[in-house]
């Protein structure tokens with residue numbers, strides 16, 4: 598078909614002239630008209646594709662991509678996503694990168710397949726250099742449950758005031774930094790959703806000059822986001838903190854991570870854990886069973902366990918076991934299940950031998966009563 602004729606027919610189609618009339622006036626067959634319409638559609642689609650890729654961060658586009666990705670439990674190809682979203686392969690790839698590196702979705706590539714999964718790859722232990730022969734002191738806290746109205750921000754601030762005064766530079770947080778979101782805690786939350794809860798940490802978690810908080814994430818609470826939506830929640834909290842100029846919040850692992858204090862002839866191994874399971878009647882039982890389960894050669898020198906919201910410390914199989922309590926008052930769920938909250942924080946001091954073994958240790962616990970009690974106490978102190 599001649600180019601001029603083609604243009605005339607296209608203008609007829611756009612003007613809404615009937616096919617019968619076009620064929621009669623322009624002298625073309627119905628099949629030629631059909632082929633031209635098909636060509637127009639294809640070119641139109643390509644133009645639409647080009648227009649669509651203008652904004653990779655378009656929330657509707659990302660939401661459509663996520664709907665597709667979430668359904669593909671066994672993985673998907675970039676070409677499938679491109680087809681589904683009607684975008685180019687290059688832009689589909691950019692959307693996947695954006696979801697992974699900006700929104701925190703745990704999208705993993707295996708060959709040419711991509712998959713959204715909740716399991717994170719193992720991370721390397723954190724290496725910290727400490728002065729040989731010194732007494733090394735660090736802060737130990739757990740279960741701050743930020744965003745829940747029962748969280749004890751007053752006690753948390755007091756902990757960091759104390760750490761700063763003592764010249765402590767490292768605080769180890771044994772998990773449940775935020776409360777996460779699930780049907781059980783909906784009406785106790787002060788911030789909802791992944792981004793707002795991460796933002797809450799950036800804005801409310803205490804920051805003191807020279808102190809770095811190394812935190813792990815658990816499978817419950819913040820871990821709900823990871824299990825349910827496949828979001829690398831620890832990574833995301835750290836990223837939002839960094840975006841707000843905070844480099845003092847460092848995520849070091851999920852469920853468990855080792856911290857190595859480097860000595861001349863070996864390392865002191867501190868294991869930070871956020872295990873699962875309910876609270877037993879005997880407070881020492883969780884750490885006792887945990888230490889019992891460690892294989893020979895895999896035992897740490899110090900075991901710090903969050904999750905139980907209890908304070909306890911003991912020494913078993915040459916492991917100093919510490920449960921640092923929590924920084925959240927008893928919630929409705931805990932009351933219903935007759936679970937006590939040991940609110941407070943710890944300072945741990947270790948004297949290390951040249952090979953990394955512990956020659957001296959002290960665990961201090963700073964207890965707090967419920968929020969009402971401390972409010973009254975503050976009022977009394979202020980009026981004095």
Ligand SMILES: [Fe+2]
Pocket residue numbers: 740742773818904905906
């Ligand atoms: Fe907890």
